[in-house]
Amino acid sequence: GQNIDQPTEMTATEGAIVQINCTYQTSGFNGLFWYQQHAGEAPTFLSYNVLDGLEEKGRFSSFLSRSKGYSYLLLKELQMKDSASYLCAVLDSNYQLIWGAGTKLIIKP
Amino acid sequence: GAVVSQHPSWVICKSGTSVKIECRSLDFQATTMFWYRQFPKQSLMLMATSNEGSKATYEQGVEKDKFLINHASLTLSTLTVTSAHPEDSSFYICSARPGGENSPLHFGNGTRLTVT
Numbered sequence: 001g002q003n004i005d006q007p008t009e010m011t012a013t014e015g016a017i018v019q020i021n022c023t024y025q026t027s028g029f030n031g032l033f034w035y036q037q038h039a040g041e042a043p044t045f046l047s048y049n050v051l052d053g054l055e056e057k058g059r060f061s062s063f064l065s066r067s068k069g070y071s072y073l074l075l076k077e078l079q080m081k082d083s084a085s086y087l088c089a090v091l092d093s094n095y096q097l098i099w100g101a102g103t104k105l106i107i108k109p
Numbered sequence: 110g111a112v113v114s115q116h117p118s119w120v121i122c123k124s125g126t127s128v129k130i131e132c133r134s135l136d137f138q139a140t141t142m143f144w145y146r147q148f149p150k151q152s153l154m155l156m157a158t159s160n161e162g163s164k165a166t167y168e169q170g171v172e173k174d175k176f177l178i179n180h181a182s183l184t185l186s187t188l189t190v191t192s193a194h195p196e197d198s199s200f201y202i203c204s205a206r207p208g209g210e211n212s213p214l215h216f217g218n219g220t221r222l223t224v225t
Binding site for chain 2: 040100
């Protein structure tokens, strides 16, 4: 079966750095997405990785290793508004999106 | 950027009635739209894929006669929850891709349905 694993919940301090991991086992791979979802709102797109390596976009970076079936989202200089759920999703060989359960990130002052 | 508009944002209805949710792509054409459902503290669950001009494709376990989908134009898809029951109370979100198959999904703001 297809599976995506990410931690259920993480806590970090304002101004610090946090890394949210995602591992996947899917039927084929056509890219990995990270989305941010605030409570009661729809997800918003953060990043897309299809090749190995690090993609940096401001305070957020996303890394992919296809051979390890592994990705992480790195958030720097954490702000209170970064408190949200972070969803990892993989596009399989049929271009179907497989979603992780999400990681709830709690930022403390 | 690509915008997906969903209406209404929230709706409360009585058990046994039907509710229609609209999803529009405002600045791009979408031959395919995706309807998701999300229960509290759970991840997104794909309900169905809406195809312009043809029948929707439903995921396993989703009743097509209960969740009617119509995709009459390249910018509008509707989801109608028929004969709603309290267990249908959930957060319904539509989405579409403005680009190719590996482009990111853009989501509407979601509809919070409460059935009393």
